[in-house]
Amino acid sequence: MGYGLNLFEMGRRHPRVALLAAGPARWASGAHPVTFRLFSKNAWCACNLFIIITPMQKMSQAPETAAEVAASAREEPLTRPTATGESDESGVGSEQTCVDLPDLKGMLPQELQELAIELGERAYRGRQLYSWIHERGVDELSAMTDLPASFRRQLASSSRVSRLGQTERREAAEGTAVKFVFHMPGARHVEAVLISDGDRRTACLSSQVGCPLDCQFCATGRMGFLGNLTAAQIVDQFLELCRYASARGERVTNVVMMGMGEPLLNYDNLVQALRIMRVETGPSIGGRRITVSTAGYVPGIRRLAADDLNVGLAISLNATTDELRSQLMPINRKYPIAELLAAAEEFFSRRGRRVTYEYVLMAGVTDTDEDARRL
Template sequence: MADVSQSGNRVELKGFFPGELEGFVTSLGLEPYRARQIAAWIYNRGSIDFAEMTDLAKGVRTKLARRASILSLKVAARSGADDGETVKYLFELPDGRRVESVLMRDGRRRTLCVSSQVGCPLDCTFCATGRMGLLRNLSAGEILDQLIYVRRELRARGDDLTNVVMMGMGEPLLNYGNVVRAIRLMNLDYGLAIGIRRITLSTVGYVPGILRLAREGLKVGLAVSLNAADDALRSRIMSINRRWPIHELLEAVRAYRQRIDRRVTFEYVLLHGLNDSMEDARRLAALVRGIPCKVNVIPWNPVEDVAFVRPPREAVDRFVDVLRNAHLTTTVRYSRGVDIAAGCGQLYIRPDAAATASVV
């Protein structure tokens, strides 16, 4: 069953699979086909009010309103970056906690970076979100509603969402059940009908979750936050490496590759003077050799009260040249929205977040 809230006898519907929703409507004495009608309103049209569902008889709508609810996150604030292409949303959850999502426009692509947890239990030293600790997991419905809200907003302007990246707040594989449920509903025609090849899940390297993805055959894109090519350094900046060192992580990645025929992305945050030398690049190239992959190099984005340094452009170029000369497909992500703390590793909820955000 979906991880959904219930208030009294009202059941939350956002996050139900088709069979679950059919079971619910038939328990009310309604025809099974009503489930697909309701799902179309919830996912395709973004409806949050049964009264809007005009292809349902008034008596059906009344019965649903008495027995069910449709989750709707509140937008506490939205911030527009100076680049004009990036928008950060501050969503308020039903219990008052908040998460951030980031919309990035790039040509015809409209990518939403989605959160899966309030905060994060992992303490990667270069990332702001981990400083919050883990407050709670998001439900599947709360994950989905980030997309539903932004897509509805885009469609009102004659635009649409094209891609989803599970790279926001939290470690997705530590909220496995709700994240996978949400991804399946993103992909289903019954749900948001987003192609599975347009959905990417990013992990810091939670090995049991990667292996479970492989066993279950979910063909989502996998991005692994690697950030170092030796265990000593990776353990220093990412505590998860002390539990699952690099060789175990790469074994899990290879298992995923054997089961899922998709190229893996290795993300590598460049920290000047720490992991951005040409020798670091050579070690990285040797480490991932033989794995069908691409490397996404990310110059570190500043985080308040964190003492790392963003590498200069020439250091980034030298690092990338080594990888490309080793015949690795390599991209550089100069994160958008850094000026509004919307870049990779910058998401963090401050008490005054709503008050300081600008409306766009």
């Protein structure tokens, strides 16, 4: 996500301005007024602009892998070899000794209840298990003392409870953000950020290690794609940030999937993780307080529109012409602006939630008067 340098002329230029566009109340083909909130360190203002919506051509609904999207955008996948020399597209690293065992942290309460029944226990044992993991923050099965010892032994032999290893924590001098770095198998790392804004505490979480989309202004894109995070690994970032906030007498109020990676290219794990975060027991977050940010993966937007999660959608736009956006964000070569906006229109019409547009202001590149008019 971006930081601005210069904005188009509005009485005077504001250095380091960030731009957010809130979607119109109802979208259809044509031009529509959009309220933009412009804010900098010392000032903010609002203006009404127009955004142009055009019909899109019918496209395939089939989901694609990260490598396929990268290949179609850049003619070669952006995967990186693992230590064994094989590309890693479906999981993070090959060094996990228990990788094939079900991860209890990535399971919903109903799934844990079903597991308990399969192992010969009553369903409520699954609810107890969920409480230990998500309410009490316990990762060791041996410490879950109100579960029968025989049940714990069965779980230990057939499943696991993973936990990310925190290797670094860095706090901003102004106290507005805390960055967490977590160790992953294969000598890899993933980041999450806790952002403070008034009474709001927002957890910015990652969905992948690296990213295949190669957006030119993004440091993560330069890593290439190293692997998808599991649902448990996404949830664990959330739980770690919740623990940190709780130790400061605070609580996480919002979640944004705006960290490393393209969330909609890891759709199944993303949705499972968000469903777990929404469970009322534990550090619950309502769907209205969750936002998924995408670089413009149209099939994923449509899947999210059809799903019952009812979370928010943010689109990283960053340019007002296909020519420039394709240079900055290669995914635009496959899903150009008109098709992206049509998918956003579908999301709004099906979910009834306005779409947020993120726009990185780059001096002399995306901050011209013409860009402002096109927006």
